[in-house]
Amino acid sequence: MKFGVVVFPGSNCDQDTYDALKDVFRQPTVFLWHKDHDLKKVDCVVLPGGFAYGDYLRSGAIARFSPIMKEVAEFAGRGGFVLGICNGFQVLLEIGLLPGAMIRNKNLKFLCQFVHLRLENAGTAFTRTGTAGQVLRIPIAHFDGNYYAPPETLRDMEARRQIVLRYCEPDGRLTDESNVNGSLGAIAGIMNKEGNVMGLMPHPERAAEDIFGSRDGRVIFESLLKGA
C-alpha cells in the first residue's frame, strides 16, 4: 500500500509518520508538498500532526485552502483512504471531510501525555485488526482537541457508528477525568459516513514500536494494510 504524507508549513509529525510507515511497516511512502497538485498515485493520504500555518485563525483553517487539499478532497470523494492525525484531523474538520469542529481544551492547557482510548467500532478499514471495547494506550499532544458537533450531527454519527475512539480510563470506563480535553461524548476519533476518511487526535505513529512505550497505535496502520 502506497502512502503519501502531506507536508504543510508548520507540520512537525510528518517525518515521524513517514518513518513509521516506511521503516516500521515497510510500505512505499512519499511526502506530498502542500503546494503540489499531484498525489503521486498513493493509496492512502495521511495528514500529519503539527501546527500548519502556525494554527493562525483556527487550527487547520488556513491549511484547508492549500493547493493539495483540493486533490485530497477529490481523492476522498472517489473513496480513497485519508487519515488525519491531530492537526491533520483538525484540517479534515475545517475542510468538511469530517463532521464537527474543535475548540480549546477545557482546562486551556496544551496536553502532552499518554491517554487511554476505547475502540468503539472495530469494523472500520482503520480498526479492523482490533476488537470492540479494546483499550489502547496512545499519546496526545494538542491545544485544540475539545471536539464539538451539533446535537443532530452527533445523533447521526452515533447511529452510523462513525465514532471510532473515545477517551477512557485504563479499564475502559468513561469518566470526566479521562475525558482530558472535554470533548463532547469523550470523542477522540471519528470517521466519515462512507468509512474511508478517519481523523483522530492521538498519535498512533508515536505508539508504533516498543521503544515508544506502547505499540497500540499499530492497530490503525495494520488495519489499513490488512485491507490492501
Place this chain on the structure above:
Amino acid sequence: MKVRILVSLKTSILDPQGQTVKNALHTLGYDRVRDVRQGKVFELDLEGLTEEDARTLIPEIGDRVLANPIIEDFTWQILDKA
C-alpha cells in the same frame, strides 16, 4: 472601506477562555460580571467597494474563512466608508 468583523463562539458552546477570564474577574472582586465571552476581531481594508458590495462580500468571507459556522457566529460593521 474599513470593516470590522467580530467573531465569537456561539452562545450554545462553552467558552473555556471566557470562563477563565470571568473567574479571574470574580477573584479580583468584580462580582457583578455575570458572564464573559471571548472572541476575535478582524479589521479589513477593502478597495473600491460599495456598501452593497460589502453586504455580499463580508458575509461570504466571514462564513468561508474568518468564522467556522459550526461553532462561531460573527457580526460586522463599517468603520470608514472611504
